[in-house]
Amino acid sequence: MARTCTQSTIEKLDALGWFPNFPASPAWAVSAFWDAQHSRPMSYERERRMCLELGIAPPPPMIYAPACEDCGSVHTGRCNGIDNPVVIVKRQRPAKPAWVIEATANLAALLEARQ
Numbered sequence: 001m002a003r004t005c006t007q008s009t010i011e012k013l014d015a016l017g018w019f020p021n022f023p024a025s026p027a028w029a030v031s032a033f034w035d036a037q038h039s040r041p042m043s044y045e046r047e048r049r050m051c052l053e054l055g056i057a058p059p060p061p062m063i064y065a066p067a068c069e070d071c072g073s074v075h076t077g078r079c080n081g082i083d084n085p086v087v088i089v090k091r092q093r094p095a096k097p098a099w100v101i102e103a104t105a106n107l108a109a110l111l112e113a114r115q
C-alpha cells in the first residue's frame with residue numbers, strides 16, 4: 001500500500017480550512033493539498049514541501065533502520081534476546097609505541113636546543 005499523508009498533517013490542514021491563499025499558490029501545492037485530504041499516495045518529501053509552503057510544521061523525518069534479528073525491534077546491533085541491549089562502545093585510541101614516544105621527545109629536545 002502506498003504511503004499517504006500523516007494524520008497529524010491532515011489535522012493541521014483541516015484546521016487551515018480551504019487552501020489558504022488559493023489563487024496565488026503554486027499548482028503543485030494545491031494538488032498536494034487535495035491529495036493529502038483524499039488519502040492519495042504522498043511521499044514524505046512531497047508532504048514536507050507542502051507543509052513548508054503552507055507554513056505548518058512538517059512531520060519528523062523518517063529514518064529507516066533494519067529490525068533486530070532477535071527481538072524484531074529497532075536498536076543498535078543484535079540483542080540476543082537480552083533486555084535493554086543498546087551498548088555504545090567508544091573505540092579506544094591505540095597507545096603509541098614506545099619508539100614513537102621516544103622519537104617525539106628527542107625531536108622536541110632538538111627543537112628546544114636550536115632556539
Ligand SMILES: [Zn+2]
Pocket residue numbers: 068069070071072073075078079080081085
Ligand atoms: Zn533485539
